[in-house]
Amino acid sequence: MAIGFCPLEAAWGNWADWAAVVVGAMAAAGTIWAVLVAMKSSRTAIDEARRMRLEDREQRLEAERDRAIAMAIVLDHELFMLGSEINRVSYELAEGFGKVNLWNMAQWLEREMPKDPLPMLSRFAMNLDYYGKDDASELLSILSSWHTLRDPIDAKKYDDWEAKQLQQDLRGIHDAFRVFLQKVKAGREITMRWARSVRPDLPATDW
Numbered sequence: 001m002a003i004g005f006c007p008l009e010a011a012w013g014n015w016a017d018w019a020a021v022v023v024g025a026m027a028a029a030g031t032i033w034a035v036l037v038a039m040k041s042s043r044t045a046i047d048e049a050r051r052m053r054l055e056d057r058e059q060r061l062e063a064e065r066d067r068a069i070a071m072a073i074v075l076d077h078e079l080f081m082l083g084s085e086i087n088r089v090s091y092e093l094a095e096g097f098g099k100v101n102l103w104n105m106a107q108w109l110e111r112e113m114p115k116d117p118l119p120m121l122s123r124f125a126m127n128l129d130y131y132g133k134d135d136a137s138e139l140l141s142i143l144s145s146w147h148t149l150r151d152p153i154d155a156k157k158y159d160d161w162e163a164k165q166l167q168q169d170l171r172g173i174h175d176a177f178r179v180f181l182q183k184v185k186a187g188r189e190i191t192m193r194w195a196r197s198v199r200p201d202l203p204a205t206d207w
Contacts, residue, residue: 068130073199074120075139076191080203082117082146083184087207089113090177093170102166106155109173113153118143135190142187149173149180181207 089112096105116122121143128136153173158166185205192202 064130069194069198071120071124072131072191072194073202076188076195076199076202078118078120079142079184079188079191080205082114083181083188083205083207085114085117086177086181086184090174090181093174093177097167097171102163102170103155103158105170106158106166109170110153110155113150118146131190131194135194138190139187142183145180145183149176 089109092112093105093109096108100108121139125140125143128139131139158169161169185207188205195202
């Protein structure tokens with residue numbers, strides 16, 4: 001039996017091959033398109049995540065700034081009250097020299113010294129970072145200076161002292177008060193600057 005030969009058979013075979021190529025190309029194009037869409041979606045997601053992180057950071061910084069301002073108002077009140085008290089004690093101490101018994105003056109001084117005038121500064125001493133290194137250091141130095149000034153004042157230690165020695169010590173304390181008041185004044189310049197946006201009417205330093 002003779003084998004029939006169709007002259008278009010090879011052509012149809014070529015068309016089938018081309019069709020397969022076209023289908024493959026379309027599939028590849030679809031894959032590439034899907035990849036491009038995915039990449040665009042990924043970039044959009046990354047950009048959105050970056051934007052959300054930026055907004056979150058800005059909100060966090062704003063909240064921290066608000067807390068710093070609120071704390072500055074409280075710290076300013078503490079510094080103002082302490083400065084006023086030390087100024088009064090310093091003035092009365094100076095007035096008493098030559099008029100009041102020195103041992104009685106020492107006992108009076110121990111009674112008049114504020115006991116815990118900086119509770120908020122003491123409590124948040126390790127949380128002053130938002131004020132920056134210089135401002136935070138200045139505020140912490142006030143706390144340190146206060147303890148240095150307050151701790152040695154004990155009338156009992158003067159029991160066996162001579163009058164001249166006691167007078168020199170009390171005058172030294174008076175001079176230390178004046179130096180300390182300048183530190184408190186510098187500290188108030190910081191707290192008032194931070195609080196000014198909310199409390200521009202804070203009382204002026206009067207010493």
